[in-house]
Amino acid sequence: MANSLPVTGTSPYPHLVVPGTVSLSTMATIEDVARLVAELPDVMTGERYGNRTWSVAGKAFAWDRPFSKADVRRFGSTTPPEGPILAVRVADLAEKEAVLATSSQAVFTIPHFDGYAAVLIQLNSVKLPELREAIVDAWLACAPSPLAAAFLQHARPRDPGNDADAASH
Numbered sequence: 629m630a631n632s633l634p635v636t637g638t639s640p641y642p643h644l645v646v647p648g649t650v651s652l653s654t655m656a657t658i659e660d661v662a663r664l665v666a667e668l669p670d671v672m673t674g675e676r677y678g679n680r681t682w683s684v685a686g687k688a689f690a691w692d693r694p695f696s697k698a699d700v701r702r703f704g705s706t707t708p709p710e711g712p713i714l715a716v717r718v719a720d721l722a723e724k725e726a727v728l729a730t731s732s733q734a735v736f737t738i739p740h741f742d743g744y745a746a747v748l749i750q751l752n753s754v755k756l757p758e759l760r761e762a763i764v765d766a767w768l769a770c771a772p773s774p775l776a777a778a779f780l781q782h783a784r785p786r787d788p789g790n791d792a793d794a795a796s797h
Contacts, residue, residue, distance in 0.1 A: 656751045656759045658692060658712050664760050665690060668767045669779060687770035689717045690763055693748060695738075702739055709736065711752035714759075716766035718745050723769075732758060745769075 658680065665671050665682045672683050681691040693715035695708055718724045727747055728737060734754035735747050749762060768776050 656754050656756055660756060661714055664763045670775060684767055684771045689766040689770040691715050699738055699740055709750040711750060714749045714751055715746050716762050717769045718747060719769040720745050
């Protein structure tokens with residue numbers, strides 16, 4: 629089941645721009661994922677079920693997710709999305725539905741993920757800004773509250789009209 633609605637910014641933090649070194653080309657790679665993840669604090673890179681996995685505080689928030697034989701069978705006569713697939717956590721099932729309803733066709737789910745707070749991203753179809761947003765949101769969904777709050781404080785844009793902001797910079 630592929631989502632076909634336009635991107636509208638589903639992040640609860642769509643105003644955040646996390647500084648990075650990733651170019652904004654049209655297609656993403658697993659190497660782009662690794663670079664985006666490296667911009668986030670306290671991330672551990674590991675392997676789970678033979679696939680690269682990124683976690684924070686022991687919770688996986690993104691992982692390389694090739695289709696299993698059972699996944700491919702469930703597609704039936706429909707061709708499964710091609711290329712590398714990334715799974716990312718979302719905060720809860722309500723956010724999952726919102727993400728699926730408002731993201732590009734590159735963001736989708738499969739029956740195996742029914743009832744699980746995560747979505748899949750077809751890397752060779754997603755644009756990097758959408759991928760960055762999904763990865764940051766996944767990290768925020770899994771990071772301990774104090775770490776997430778510190779990250780948001782550091783990453784939030786400065787409001788020049790706010791004297792408190794001016795005094796703290």
